[in-house]
Amino acid sequence: MGLGIGFLGCSSLIILAVSISHAYADPLVPSLCIFGDSVVDAGNNNNLYTLVKANFPPYGRDFANRRSTGRFCNGKLATDFTAENLGFTAYQPAYLSPEATGKNLLTGANFASAASGYDDRTAQLYQAISLPQQLNYYKEWQSKVVNLVGRTKAASIFSKGVHILSAGNSDFIQNYYVNPVLNQAYSADQYSDILLNSYRTFVQNLYGLGVRRMGVTSLPPTGCLPAAITLFGAGSNECVQRLNQDATSFNVKLKNTSQGLQSKLPGLILVVFDIYHPLLDMVTKPVENGFFESRRACCGTGTVETSLLCNARSIGTCSNATGYVFWDGFHPTEAANMVLAGDLLGQGISLIS
Ligand SMILES: *[C@@H]1O[C@H](CO)[C@@H](O)[C@H](O)[C@H]1NC(C)=O
Ligand SMILES: *[C@@H]1O[C@H](CO)[C@@H](O)[C@H](O)[C@H]1NC(C)=O
Numbered sequence: 001m002g003l004g005i006g007f008l009g010c011s012s013l014i015i016l017a018v019s020i021s022h023a024y025a026d027p028l029v030p031s032l033c034i035f036g037d038s039v040v041d042a043g044n045n046n047n048l049y050t051l052v053k054a055n056f057p058p059y060g061r062d063f064a065n066r067r068s069t070g071r072f073c074n075g076k077l078a079t080d081f082t083a084e085n086l087g088f089t090a091y092q093p094a095y096l097s098p099e100a101t102g103k104n105l106l107t108g109a110n111f112a113s114a115a116s117g118y119d120d121r122t123a124q125l126y127q128a129i130s131l132p133q134q135l136n137y138y139k140e141w142q143s144k145v146v147n148l149v150g151r152t153k154a155a156s157i158f159s160k161g162v163h164i165l166s167a168g169n170s171d172f173i174q175n176y177y178v179n180p181v182l183n184q185a186y187s188a189d190q191y192s193d194i195l196l197n198s199y200r201t202f203v204q205n206l207y208g209l210g211v212r213r214m215g216v217t218s219l220p221p222t223g224c225l226p227a228a229i230t231l232f233g234a235g236s237n238e239c240v241q242r243l244n245q246d247a248t249s250f251n252v253k254l255k256n257t258s259q260g261l262q263s264k265l266p267g268l269i270l271v272v273f274d275i276y277h278p279l280l281d282m283v284t285k286p287v288e289n290g291f292f293e294s295r296r297a298c299c300g301t302g303t304v305e306t307s308l309l310c311n312a313r314s315i316g317t318c319s320n321a322t323g324y325v326f327w328d329g330f331h332p333t334e335a336a337n338m339v340l341a342g343d344l345l346g347q348g349i350s351l352i353s
Pocket of ligand 2: 320321322
Protein backbone atom coordinates (compact mmCIF):
# COMPACT_ATOMS: atom_id res chain seq x y z
CA MET A 1 0.00 0.00 0.00
CA GLY A 2 2.70 2.40 1.06
CA LEU A 3 4.50 1.72 -2.20
CA GLY A 4 1.35 2.31 -4.21
CA ILE A 5 0.83 5.73 -2.71
CA GLY A 6 4.48 6.46 -3.38
CA PHE A 7 3.94 5.75 -7.08
CA LEU A 8 1.09 8.24 -7.23
CA GLY A 9 3.75 10.90 -7.01
CA CYS A 10 3.78 14.15 -5.15
CA SER A 11 1.99 16.31 -7.66
CA SER A 12 -1.08 14.10 -8.00
CA LEU A 13 -1.39 13.92 -4.21
CA ILE A 14 -1.27 17.68 -4.05
CA ILE A 15 -3.87 17.98 -6.80
CA LEU A 16 -6.04 15.49 -4.90
CA ALA A 17 -5.71 17.45 -1.66
CA VAL A 18 -6.47 20.76 -3.34
CA SER A 19 -9.50 19.44 -5.16
CA ILE A 20 -10.85 17.89 -1.96
CA SER A 21 -10.54 21.13 -0.08
CA HIS A 22 -12.17 23.03 -2.93
CA ALA A 23 -14.94 20.55 -3.51
CA TYR A 24 -15.87 19.75 0.06
CA ALA A 25 -14.54 22.38 2.46
CA ASP A 26 -17.28 24.79 3.39
CA PRO A 27 -16.55 28.50 3.31
CA LEU A 28 -16.22 30.09 6.76
CA VAL A 29 -19.61 31.79 6.33
CA PRO A 30 -22.57 30.74 4.15
CA SER A 31 -22.83 33.93 2.11
CA LEU A 32 -21.26 37.26 1.23
CA CYS A 33 -23.33 40.23 0.08
CA ILE A 34 -21.81 43.49 -1.05
CA PHE A 35 -23.29 46.99 -1.30
CA GLY A 36 -21.93 50.40 -2.21
CA ASP A 37 -20.01 52.20 -4.96
CA SER A 38 -17.26 51.65 -7.53
CA VAL A 39 -14.77 50.45 -4.91
CA VAL A 40 -16.77 47.20 -4.75
CA ASP A 41 -18.98 47.14 -7.89
CA ALA A 42 -18.34 43.86 -9.75
CA GLY A 43 -20.25 44.81 -12.91
CA ASN A 44 -23.75 46.02 -12.09
CA ASN A 45 -23.21 49.27 -13.98
CA ASN A 46 -22.55 47.33 -17.20
CA ASN A 47 -26.28 46.90 -17.42
CA LEU A 48 -27.28 50.52 -16.77
CA TYR A 49 -27.62 53.68 -18.85
CA THR A 50 -24.75 55.37 -17.06
CA LEU A 51 -21.45 56.79 -18.21
CA VAL A 52 -19.71 55.40 -15.13
CA LYS A 53 -18.53 52.02 -16.37
CA ALA A 54 -15.37 49.95 -16.54
CA ASN A 55 -16.29 47.02 -18.80
CA PHE A 56 -13.65 47.67 -21.45
CA PRO A 57 -9.84 47.37 -21.62
CA PRO A 58 -7.51 48.15 -19.99
CA TYR A 59 -9.85 47.49 -17.03
CA GLY A 60 -9.54 43.84 -16.06
CA ARG A 61 -6.33 43.22 -18.02
CA ASP A 62 -4.88 41.28 -15.04
CA PHE A 63 -8.18 39.59 -14.10
CA ALA A 64 -8.87 35.91 -14.91
CA ASN A 65 -8.96 35.50 -18.73
CA ARG A 66 -8.09 39.24 -19.01
CA ARG A 67 -11.78 39.94 -18.74
CA SER A 68 -13.14 43.48 -18.31
CA THR A 69 -15.93 42.62 -15.89
CA GLY A 70 -16.89 46.13 -14.89
CA ARG A 71 -14.58 46.17 -11.88
CA PHE A 72 -12.77 49.49 -11.55
CA CYS A 73 -9.39 47.81 -11.37
CA ASN A 74 -6.74 46.03 -13.43
CA GLY A 75 -7.55 42.84 -11.51
CA LYS A 76 -9.24 41.86 -8.28
CA LEU A 77 -11.05 44.13 -5.86
CA ALA A 78 -10.32 43.95 -2.14
CA THR A 79 -13.67 42.18 -1.71
CA ASP A 80 -12.62 39.54 -4.28
CA PHE A 81 -9.66 38.70 -2.06
CA THR A 82 -12.04 38.70 0.92
CA ALA A 83 -14.28 36.17 -0.85
CA GLU A 84 -11.22 33.97 -1.47
CA ASN A 85 -10.03 34.37 2.11
CA LEU A 86 -13.45 33.28 3.36
CA GLY A 87 -13.15 30.10 1.28
CA PHE A 88 -15.56 30.82 -1.58
CA THR A 89 -14.51 29.19 -4.85
CA ALA A 90 -16.43 31.65 -7.02
CA TYR A 91 -17.01 35.38 -6.64
CA GLN A 92 -20.50 36.47 -5.72
CA PRO A 93 -22.14 37.52 -9.02
CA ALA A 94 -23.13 41.10 -9.80
CA TYR A 95 -26.86 40.97 -9.12
CA LEU A 96 -27.81 42.45 -12.52
CA SER A 97 -25.55 40.09 -14.47
CA PRO A 98 -26.73 36.95 -16.30
CA GLU A 99 -24.70 34.81 -13.84
CA ALA A 100 -26.92 35.91 -10.96
CA THR A 101 -29.33 33.05 -11.27
CA GLY A 102 -30.32 29.77 -9.60
CA LYS A 103 -27.83 28.13 -7.26
CA ASN A 104 -25.20 30.81 -8.00
CA LEU A 105 -27.23 33.06 -5.73
CA LEU A 106 -26.94 30.82 -2.68
CA THR A 107 -23.53 32.16 -1.65
CA GLY A 108 -24.60 35.80 -1.90
CA ALA A 109 -24.55 38.54 -4.50
CA ASN A 110 -22.99 41.88 -5.27
CA PHE A 111 -25.44 44.82 -5.35
CA ALA A 112 -22.90 47.66 -5.56
CA SER A 113 -23.04 50.31 -8.26
CA ALA A 114 -20.30 52.73 -9.27
CA ALA A 115 -21.15 56.38 -8.48
CA SER A 116 -23.73 55.38 -5.89
CA GLY A 117 -23.52 56.53 -2.30
CA TYR A 118 -25.23 57.29 0.98
CA ASP A 119 -26.79 60.36 -0.63
CA ASP A 120 -29.45 59.28 -3.16
CA ARG A 121 -28.72 62.45 -5.13
CA THR A 122 -25.25 61.08 -5.95
CA ALA A 123 -26.70 57.97 -7.61
CA GLN A 124 -29.34 60.10 -9.39
CA LEU A 125 -26.68 62.39 -10.83
CA TYR A 126 -24.92 59.47 -12.54
CA GLN A 127 -27.92 57.16 -13.05
CA ALA A 128 -26.40 54.59 -10.72
CA ILE A 129 -28.27 52.29 -8.32
CA SER A 130 -29.09 54.13 -5.10
CA LEU A 131 -28.67 52.36 -1.76
CA PRO A 132 -32.46 52.06 -1.23
CA GLN A 133 -32.67 50.38 -4.65
CA GLN A 134 -29.74 48.10 -3.75
CA LEU A 135 -31.75 47.18 -0.68
CA ASN A 136 -34.78 46.39 -2.86
CA TYR A 137 -32.66 44.08 -4.98
CA TYR A 138 -31.37 42.51 -1.78
CA LYS A 139 -34.95 41.77 -0.67
CA GLU A 140 -35.60 40.20 -4.06
CA TRP A 141 -32.42 38.12 -3.61
CA GLN A 142 -33.66 36.97 -0.20
CA SER A 143 -36.96 35.76 -1.61
CA LYS A 144 -35.13 33.84 -4.37
CA VAL A 145 -32.97 32.15 -1.72
CA VAL A 146 -36.08 31.25 0.29
CA ASN A 147 -37.57 29.67 -2.84
CA LEU A 148 -34.39 27.65 -3.40
CA VAL A 149 -33.77 26.28 0.10
CA GLY A 150 -36.80 27.05 2.26
CA ARG A 151 -37.34 29.53 5.07
CA THR A 152 -35.30 27.94 7.85
CA LYS A 153 -32.10 27.38 5.89
CA ALA A 154 -32.48 30.78 4.22
CA ALA A 155 -32.77 32.56 7.57
CA SER A 156 -29.43 31.13 8.60
CA ILE A 157 -27.84 32.15 5.26
CA PHE A 158 -29.01 35.72 6.00
CA SER A 159 -28.04 35.88 9.67
CA LYS A 160 -24.68 34.12 9.41
CA GLY A 161 -23.71 35.65 6.07
CA VAL A 162 -21.32 38.60 5.93
CA HIS A 163 -22.61 41.88 4.48
CA ILE A 164 -20.11 44.51 3.39
CA LEU A 165 -20.93 48.13 2.63
CA SER A 166 -18.47 50.50 0.99
CA ALA A 167 -19.79 53.98 0.20
CA GLY A 168 -19.15 57.68 0.72
CA ASN A 169 -16.35 58.12 -1.82
CA SER A 170 -18.59 59.15 -4.68
CA ASP A 171 -20.72 61.29 -2.34
CA PHE A 172 -17.72 63.48 -1.62
CA ILE A 173 -15.57 63.27 -4.75
CA GLN A 174 -18.19 63.02 -7.49
CA ASN A 175 -20.87 65.07 -5.80
CA TYR A 176 -20.17 67.30 -2.76
CA TYR A 177 -16.84 68.81 -3.87
CA VAL A 178 -18.01 69.49 -7.43
CA ASN A 179 -21.61 70.45 -6.76
CA PRO A 180 -22.23 74.04 -5.55
CA VAL A 181 -25.83 73.14 -4.70
CA LEU A 182 -24.40 70.97 -1.95
CA ASN A 183 -21.14 72.61 -0.93
CA GLN A 184 -22.73 76.04 -0.60
CA ALA A 185 -25.63 74.67 1.40
CA TYR A 186 -23.71 72.43 3.82
CA SER A 187 -20.32 72.31 5.49
CA ALA A 188 -18.47 69.04 5.01
CA ASP A 189 -19.38 68.24 8.60
CA GLN A 190 -23.09 68.80 7.98
CA TYR A 191 -22.91 66.79 4.77
CA SER A 192 -21.31 63.93 6.73
CA ASP A 193 -24.26 63.98 9.12
CA ILE A 194 -26.66 63.66 6.16
CA LEU A 195 -24.66 60.70 4.83
CA LEU A 196 -24.56 59.03 8.23
CA ASN A 197 -28.33 59.36 8.67
CA SER A 198 -28.71 57.38 5.48
CA TYR A 199 -26.11 54.87 6.70
CA ARG A 200 -28.05 54.41 9.95
CA THR A 201 -31.29 53.75 8.05
CA PHE A 202 -29.56 51.27 5.76
CA VAL A 203 -28.13 49.25 8.66
CA GLN A 204 -31.47 49.26 10.51
CA ASN A 205 -33.24 48.03 7.37
CA LEU A 206 -30.75 45.20 6.83
CA TYR A 207 -31.08 44.27 10.50
CA GLY A 208 -34.86 44.17 10.05
CA LEU A 209 -34.33 41.65 7.25
CA GLY A 210 -32.49 39.27 9.56
CA VAL A 211 -28.92 40.39 8.87
CA ARG A 212 -26.59 40.13 11.89
CA ARG A 213 -23.05 40.38 10.51
CA MET A 214 -22.04 43.58 8.79
CA GLY A 215 -18.84 45.36 7.91
CA VAL A 216 -18.61 48.93 6.65
CA THR A 217 -15.47 50.48 5.18
CA SER A 218 -14.21 53.86 6.30
CA LEU A 219 -13.44 56.54 3.73
CA PRO A 220 -9.94 56.27 2.27
CA PRO A 221 -7.60 59.29 2.38
CA THR A 222 -9.65 60.87 -0.43
CA GLY A 223 -7.15 63.75 -0.69
CA CYS A 224 -4.44 61.32 -1.83
CA LEU A 225 -6.35 59.84 -4.77
CA PRO A 226 -4.45 60.91 -7.92
CA ALA A 227 -7.51 62.53 -9.48
CA ALA A 228 -8.30 64.41 -6.27
CA ILE A 229 -4.77 65.85 -6.19
CA THR A 230 -5.18 66.92 -9.82
CA LEU A 231 -8.68 68.37 -9.42
CA PHE A 232 -8.54 69.87 -5.94
CA GLY A 233 -4.81 70.23 -5.20
CA ALA A 234 -4.39 73.73 -6.69
CA GLY A 235 -1.29 72.64 -8.62
CA SER A 236 0.42 70.99 -5.67
CA ASN A 237 1.69 67.44 -5.97
CA GLU A 238 0.84 66.55 -2.37
CA CYS A 239 -2.24 64.96 -0.81
CA VAL A 240 -4.99 67.55 -0.35
CA GLN A 241 -5.16 68.02 3.41
CA ARG A 242 -8.64 69.56 3.39
CA LEU A 243 -10.06 66.41 1.80
CA ASN A 244 -8.17 64.11 4.13
CA GLN A 245 -9.46 66.08 7.11
CA ASP A 246 -13.04 65.74 5.86
CA ALA A 247 -12.50 61.99 5.45
CA THR A 248 -11.03 61.70 8.94
CA SER A 249 -13.97 63.58 10.50
CA PHE A 250 -16.42 61.42 8.56
CA ASN A 251 -14.64 58.30 9.78
CA VAL A 252 -14.85 59.39 13.42
CA LYS A 253 -18.59 59.90 13.03
CA LEU A 254 -18.94 56.60 11.19
CA LYS A 255 -17.28 54.80 14.08
CA ASN A 256 -19.47 56.56 16.64
CA THR A 257 -22.67 55.93 14.67
CA SER A 258 -21.73 52.26 14.28
CA GLN A 259 -21.10 51.82 18.00
CA GLY A 260 -24.51 53.39 18.63
CA LEU A 261 -26.18 50.97 16.21
CA GLN A 262 -24.40 47.94 17.62
CA SER A 263 -25.49 48.74 21.17
CA LYS A 264 -29.08 49.42 20.09
CA LEU A 265 -29.59 46.35 17.90
CA PRO A 266 -29.24 43.09 19.88
CA GLY A 267 -27.10 40.40 18.27
CA LEU A 268 -25.69 42.69 15.59
CA ILE A 269 -21.97 42.49 14.88
CA LEU A 270 -20.99 45.65 13.02
CA VAL A 271 -17.33 46.15 12.18
CA VAL A 272 -15.89 49.40 10.82
CA PHE A 273 -13.02 48.51 8.50
CA ASP A 274 -10.30 51.14 8.56
CA ILE A 275 -8.97 51.52 5.03
CA TYR A 276 -7.82 55.11 5.65
CA HIS A 277 -4.61 54.27 7.48
CA PRO A 278 -3.50 51.25 5.42
CA LEU A 279 -3.96 53.22 2.17
CA LEU A 280 -2.29 56.34 3.59
CA ASP A 281 0.62 54.15 4.63
CA MET A 282 0.97 52.80 1.08
CA VAL A 283 0.80 56.32 -0.33
CA THR A 284 3.33 57.88 2.05
CA LYS A 285 5.68 54.88 2.32
CA PRO A 286 5.34 53.05 -1.00
CA VAL A 287 8.73 51.31 -0.96
CA GLU A 288 8.23 49.83 2.52
CA ASN A 289 4.97 48.39 1.20
CA GLY A 290 6.43 46.92 -2.00
CA PHE A 291 5.45 49.72 -4.41
CA PHE A 292 7.49 52.26 -6.34
CA GLU A 293 4.74 54.64 -7.51
CA SER A 294 2.03 56.04 -5.26
CA ARG A 295 1.34 59.45 -6.82
CA ARG A 296 0.63 58.65 -10.47
CA ALA A 297 -1.95 56.02 -11.39
CA CYS A 298 -1.12 53.39 -13.99
CA CYS A 299 -3.84 54.24 -16.49
CA GLY A 300 -3.14 57.04 -18.99
CA THR A 301 -1.24 60.03 -17.63
CA GLY A 302 -2.15 58.77 -14.16
CA THR A 303 -3.46 62.17 -13.11
CA VAL A 304 -7.20 61.95 -13.64
CA GLU A 305 -8.31 59.24 -16.07
CA THR A 306 -11.13 57.06 -14.77
CA SER A 307 -14.02 55.18 -16.36
CA LEU A 308 -14.50 56.25 -20.03
CA LEU A 309 -11.31 58.34 -19.94
CA CYS A 310 -9.27 55.29 -18.99
CA ASN A 311 -9.55 53.25 -22.17
CA ALA A 312 -7.51 51.24 -24.66
CA ARG A 313 -6.40 54.45 -26.40
CA SER A 314 -5.24 56.25 -23.25
CA ILE A 315 -1.67 57.35 -23.83
CA GLY A 316 0.96 56.50 -21.23
CA THR A 317 -0.70 53.54 -19.47
CA CYS A 318 1.95 51.61 -17.57
CA SER A 319 2.82 48.12 -18.79
CA ASN A 320 2.88 46.48 -15.36
CA ALA A 321 0.68 47.75 -12.53
CA THR A 322 2.15 45.68 -9.71
CA GLY A 323 4.43 48.50 -8.51
CA TYR A 324 1.61 51.08 -8.56
CA VAL A 325 -0.71 51.83 -5.64
CA PHE A 326 -3.36 53.32 -7.95
CA TRP A 327 -4.77 51.81 -11.11
CA ASP A 328 -6.81 54.80 -12.28
CA GLY A 329 -7.49 58.28 -10.92
CA PHE A 330 -9.67 57.01 -8.09
CA HIS A 331 -9.08 53.29 -7.60
CA PRO A 332 -6.29 51.13 -6.17
CA THR A 333 -4.52 48.42 -8.18
CA GLU A 334 -5.05 44.74 -7.54
CA ALA A 335 -1.68 44.76 -5.71
CA ALA A 336 -2.89 47.50 -3.34
CA ASN A 337 -6.27 45.78 -2.96
CA MET A 338 -4.48 42.64 -1.83
CA VAL A 339 -2.79 44.60 0.96
CA LEU A 340 -6.12 46.18 1.94
CA ALA A 341 -7.85 42.79 1.98
CA GLY A 342 -5.23 41.48 4.40
CA ASP A 343 -6.12 44.34 6.72
CA LEU A 344 -9.85 43.67 6.30
CA LEU A 345 -9.35 40.05 7.30
CA GLY A 346 -7.44 41.03 10.43
CA GLN A 347 -10.08 43.57 11.45
CA GLY A 348 -13.05 41.34 10.62
CA ILE A 349 -12.33 38.29 12.78
CA SER A 350 -15.46 38.88 14.88
CA LEU A 351 -17.59 38.55 11.73
CA ILE A 352 -16.47 35.00 11.03
CA SER A 353 -16.12 33.51 14.50
C1 LIG B 1 -22.17 59.80 18.79
O1 LIG B 1 -23.39 59.08 18.63
C2 LIG B 1 -24.43 59.45 19.50
C3 LIG B 1 -25.61 58.54 19.21
O2 LIG B 1 -25.23 57.20 19.22
C4 LIG B 1 -24.79 60.92 19.31
O3 LIG B 1 -25.78 61.29 20.24
C5 LIG B 1 -23.53 61.78 19.48
O4 LIG B 1 -23.84 63.11 19.16
C6 LIG B 1 -22.43 61.28 18.56
N1 LIG B 1 -21.20 62.03 18.77
C7 LIG B 1 -20.49 62.55 17.75
C8 LIG B 1 -19.22 63.24 18.11
O5 LIG B 1 -20.85 62.46 16.60
C1 LIG C 1 4.98 42.61 -13.26
O1 LIG C 1 6.09 42.75 -12.38
C2 LIG C 1 6.10 41.77 -11.35
C3 LIG C 1 7.19 42.15 -10.35
O2 LIG C 1 8.30 42.72 -10.96
C4 LIG C 1 6.30 40.41 -11.96
O3 LIG C 1 6.32 39.42 -10.97
C5 LIG C 1 5.14 40.15 -12.93
O4 LIG C 1 5.34 38.91 -13.60
C6 LIG C 1 5.04 41.26 -13.96
N1 LIG C 1 3.77 41.07 -14.70
C7 LIG C 1 3.70 41.19 -16.02
C8 LIG C 1 2.35 40.98 -16.64
O5 LIG C 1 4.67 41.44 -16.73
